[in-house]
Amino acid sequence: MTLTELRYIVAVARERHFGRAAEACFVSQPTLSVAVKKLEDELDVKIFERGASEVTVTPLGEEIVRQAQAVLDQAAAIKEIAKRGKDPLAGPLRLGVIYTVAPYLLPDLVKQTIERVPQMPLMLQENFTVKLLEMLRTGELDAAIMAEPFPDTGLALAPLYDEPFMVAVPRSHPLAQRERIASEELKRETMLLLGTGHCFRDHVLEVCPEFARFSSDAEGIRKSFEGSSLETIKHMVASGMGVTVVPQLSVPKEPHPHVAYIPFAEPTPTRRVVLAWRRTFTRYEAIAALRNAIYACELPGVRRLS
Template identity: 35%
Template sequence: MTITQLKYVLAVAEHQNFTKAAEKTFVTQPTLSMQIQKLEDELDILIFDRSKKPIELTTLGKKIVTQAKNIVNESERMQDVVDQEKGFVGGDFHLGIIPTIMPTLLPMFLKNFTNRYPKVHLKIEELTTEEIITKIIDGHLDAAIAATPLDHANIKERALYYEPFVGYIPNNHRLASKNKIDGKDLDLDDMLLLQDGHCFRDGVLNICKASKLHKDDAFQLESGSFETLIKLSNEGLGMTLLPYLHTLDLAEKQKENLRYFNEPSPAREVSVIYSKSELKLHIINALYDVIAGIVRGAIAFQDVKIISPKN
């Protein structure tokens, strides 16, 4: 039995196809099939039911895959131990970031991090929270930056910062005369929201203590970007809520429409999240230190109330 054979098994289990698994592991399909067959012969079992389309794991195969993940993770941990002992921070590192954080946070830390750790080869993907969780569990992401708490059994969360929600209220809105706002002031009937699937949207709904828009609304407006929500708000179609860091880059004229919440300000918790296997923890720690050091200088709010991204 070899680590390589176990990696081939995991690839087939994920893609449910020998040809696709071979492409992902950079070997020929006959080589991959032969190695998996040798492992099955050695164990005297069938890991895959090849009669099914797509290929399925047998009942015993599912247990083998669970154990294979543990063995592969532990084998990769050896390199982590060596790297940490040598003080080496480098290698490939796959990072996921949710869409409502990526545009503001990435420019703040990326250059600083790459200058400080030039031997780390970052691959960054913009992904939804659900996609991030799946990819971390499957081993395709080393870490991610997302709104928390998620309370997932196989994922660790390390809070980076707390980012307040800020109201964007045009002059013709019913709340325009207020210097500060409260959660009880908000009404989904005149609220512009991000599209379903964004955890920031779920946070807004949780502030409003509601789960959906009213069915008898004259219209329902949802968008995939804060820029669109701001433009629609400027057209008099309602107000919206923005994450604090997004407001820093607004034009001075637009900043006149911002309204902060009375304390404690509703805020989202933004964390570095990663697998409980803690692979590449030395790089995760380096990433955490760089981001936390930069963002703490940008967010001065102290008295906040954490709004969960979960429905």
């Protein structure tokens, strides 16, 4: 049994396809397939069920893959320990960020990181919360910035900030003249929502639960519309198609000619943004440096957490 073989079975379990797993490992498919079969023969168990279009992991294989990932983490930890002896911050940090945080935090964060720890470049990945959690579990990411709540996966967490929500309305809308808006008042409006998979969509539906029933049936399309990104939805608001809810950091610094951003009336709905990493990740200094870089960002209107 070799680390290479363990790396191969983790890749196959992740990709559910031998060809894609071979590409991810930069080897030919026959090389990977032979190595996986050799490991199965050595262990005298079947790790994968080979189907015509997809590979599935057997129940026993799931346990083996989890243990293989733990072994790979420990092997990587040995290398990290050696690196830390020279420079604890040396080497890239693979960071995932959810879609509704990345555009508004990363430009400043990358700048702060370059200034503070130039020897630790960030390798960035934008994705949905579910995908980032999976990438953390499989070791594809070192850390991720996400919004609570999400399933308890045994990760280490550090709270970063609480971010209030704002209401975005067309400048021509009567609500644009208000100083604050109660969530109940949005019941009468055409709500623009992010598509399924975005955790911020769920946050908005918590604030305005009555719109949940519109998001799954055809009749409701008259009342709510879905977009692929916050910026797309803001353009829809600007064109007068409806109103939406956005996180504070996405509000532009300069007034928008066609969109007004109005605070909620108390109690103001918020989301908690956190930094998550595997408990087996040994570059503690890198996590601390990343948190310090985040705290050095402007973050207007949010409540920083220690």
